[in-house]
Amino acid sequence: MAQSDTDIDTCAEIMIADPVTVPATATVEQAIELLLRERFHSVPVIDDGRRFKGLFGIDHVCRLLLPRVVTMEGGLGAVSFASENLDDMRQRFDAIRGKPVAELAEAKVSTVQPSTPLLRGLQLLHRERTLVPVVDPATGR
Secondary structure: OOOOOOOOOEHHHOOOOOOOOEEOOOEHHHHHHHHHHHOOOEEEEEOOOOOEEEEEEHHHHHHHHOOHHHHOOOHHHHHOOOOOOHHHHHHHHHHHOOOEHHHHOEOOOOOEOOOOEHHHHHHHHHHHOOOOOEOOOOOOO
């Protein structure tokens, strides 16, 4: 079968060239505001040179705000004895709200290069169930 002009071969052909990002120096509170405003599950964290530093998302927020025991193996079943309230969650948020988001972003995430075959990128999207950033290995952008 001959290739046509509409064939898509690489991730570069479908990636968002200028995605919404959050600066590494933004606070956790600012990153959460961005997630809520844009209705995103997660957002890339970038440094001043627009180099990719990690992802920050709703999963991070939940891990940061929920009692530690809830996020452990066994989940809610392990916390039937715990007495948590909204004030406890507010205290956890107050402890992290002003921290730079880069400190809490997930740095070890799967990425692809612009030249990565589209099929490989789609496999990662399916497996990871989150963003798969397209990062130029030469520049980190």
